């Protein structure tokens with residue numbers, strides 16, 4: 455018997471075959487493993503006790519040998535625009551954030567991929583936190599499950615879209631990000647279409663190529679924010695090792711392999727990247743492959759001196775791009791009053807252990 459929690463196996467770290475092997479070693483039939491797998495993923499069950507078609511004896515055995523390290527809601531805040539920001543607590547007491555963004559015709563979950571971030575984008579609150587660790591696939595999956603439940607309970611509508619734009623750089627947690635997408639899209643998982651998923655990167659050229667090699671079906675977004683190396687180096691230091699030339703080359707490779715157009719995210723900072731020269735550089739960068747541009751409103755954070763560009767400048771910028779035949783969308787920020795908007799996620803509270 456194996457009663458020490460730290461010696462127990464994290465059951466969701468096992469694939470179906472590995473679980474079946476464990477069951478055979480425990481003297482159980484392998485079809486039982488399939489039943490448990492379904493409870494764990496398709497039914498998102500967080501307790502062996504709730505697995506109602508499993509005998510009491512087997513449930514006890516499972517409890518003695520395995521653990522379900524599920525994510526829990528630590529606290530939630532609702533914005534005036536109905537955006538809900540969640541602080542989630544992990545089994546090792548680390549906190550992360552995930553957001554439910556209700557917009558007309560869409561229920562979007564914005565999920566985190568790491569605890570903190572190792573990159574240091576100057577406009578982003580997470581960039582000022584230390585990266586503690588990568589999230590496991592099930593920890594990304596659980597955020598989707600919990601936010602979906604929240605969407606149904608609060609607004610009567612299930613999730614329609616998932617964006618990997620919360621805390622962390624998903625491409626620096628590549629294997630776990632991919633595994634989470636596999637579980638979210640699998641028939642014996644959440645069975646969501648990959649077309650409803652967008653993974654956003656600060657721009658890691660080598661990993662963008664890998665997405666191409668893996669012929670992913672989900673959408674890719676690049677946080678661009680400047681199409682000029684000198685400017686981008688100051689806004690996003692990761693550009694020093696992943697220049698615009700390297701990114702363009704990687705994106706062309708990705709497009710050749712997947713035929714998926716790419717979205718460029720562009721926050722317009724007042725006096726930094728808001729001029730017509732900047733728009734011209736962006737238009738030139740857009741010529742590399744089929745793409746669209748999302749212009750995003752900036753949400754000032756305490757650590758950074760950037761401010762949002764005025765409406766007139768944003769509109770002139772967008773109009774210039776449109777004239778060049780570029781598909782442009784202006785995105786208003788959501789959840790600003792509760793620090794849930796793009797670039798604002800950073801843990802400001804302690805775990806509420808009593809609620810766990």
Ligand code: SF4
Pocket residue numbers: 571572573574575578579580581582620621622623656677
């Ligand atoms: S924008 Fe993304 S990659 Fe950059 S610091 Fe923030 S969380 Fe990390």
